[in-house]
Structure formats: structure tokens, C-alpha cells
Amino acid sequence: MLPKKNVMLGLVFTVVPLFHAGSTVMAADAPAPATVAAPAPTPAMDPAKMRERGQILALSCSGCHGTDGKSSSIMPSIYGKTTGYIESALLDFKSGARMSTVMGRHAKGYTPEEIHLIAEYFGNLSKKKN
Template sequence: MKRRVLTTLAIIGLVTAPLPALAGEASPSMLADACAACHGTDGKSPGAIPSIQGKKAGYIEQQLKAFKTDQQQGTVMNRIAKGYTDQEIAAIAKHLGSK
């Protein structure tokens, strides 16, 4: 009986333990992967979408926050930016931006 209780408690602990990927702790690289679909893998857009290659991290962060708060208008960027926390936006900007 005691063994069964301990086993059950151990299983509950494993099942409820937070996993970084499930808890929303994505790496900056993983967060920035979504940008590549439109802005290109190297940040150099092949078409009408503005390139982010060579932009300063502070500028990227400023623009993403402006999209998030609807101070900057875009076609889809407002909706995309709203999906990120300010901390995630800062991480994306740092990852993508030049020094």
C-alpha cells in the first residue's frame, strides 16, 4: 500500500512538473524562426516585405512593440506582435538585430 502511494505521488510529480517548452520558454532562435517565413532566413526579404537584415536590435524591438500596441500599422505584423510578450520581443530583437 505504501509503495503504491509513493509510486502514485512520483507519477503525479512527473506529469505536473513544468517543461520549459510547454511552459512557454522558447529560445530566441525558435521565436525568431517565425520571422523567416516573410523576412527571409537571413532577414533579407526577397520581395515587397521590408528586410530586417542589418537593422539594429533597438530598432527591431521598437518596431515590434509599435506593431503590438497598434502605433504602427501593418498587414499582419500587428496580429503577430500581439502574440509575443515584451520579453520575447526583446529576445527576438537581440537575436535578429545587429550590434
């Protein structure tokens, strides 16, 4: 558990890239504890938190499938596919209904709820930019 640092707001400089040569900028932040608090179940899932979770999960995909799921190689693009398509593909990889080399091994690492969040993230991303 990390103790909280003093917040020294007055000392925060505006730091613009390329313009802080020679300057000393004091750090001023309040790190939150890096451990995660005990969960307290409540009925409704905060949509913003769901999106955040979806994003964290989806960031894993870009390593192989490209940033935002846009592939520049033989790897299939995820970008441009619908939520429903991505969700059913991942569920089929997970169950083994769809053959794969490596995707089955990945998909088994996620719950159906997480798969839904990943699919929704990419589905929304494609909708937003089209």
C-alpha cells in the same frame, strides 16, 4: 512520455552524404522525453538558453521576411537593423501605435520579453556578419 532507447554508441557509423549507398546504418540515439518538465524558477536567466529562445522565436519571422531576415521581395528585411529598432517596431505593431496590415496580428502573439529576444537575435546576427 517516451521510454529511453539504449544508446548503442559502438554501432554509430560515420555517415557522410553521398557515401552511404547500400549501407545499413543502425540508429543509435536516446530521445529525450517530448514533454516539457515542470518549470522550476531560478533567478538568473541562462544566456545560452535566452539565445536559443530568441532563435526559436526568430525562426518564425524568416517564413515571410526571408532566411536570416534577408528579404528578396517587397517584404521588409529585418537583417541589418539594430536591436533597438526592431524591438520598438514590434512593440509599436503590438500596441497599434504603428499601422500595419498583418504585423499587428503577429506582434500580439509575443510578450515584451519575447520581442526583446527576437530583436536581440536579429540585432546580433547583423552585427556578427557585418
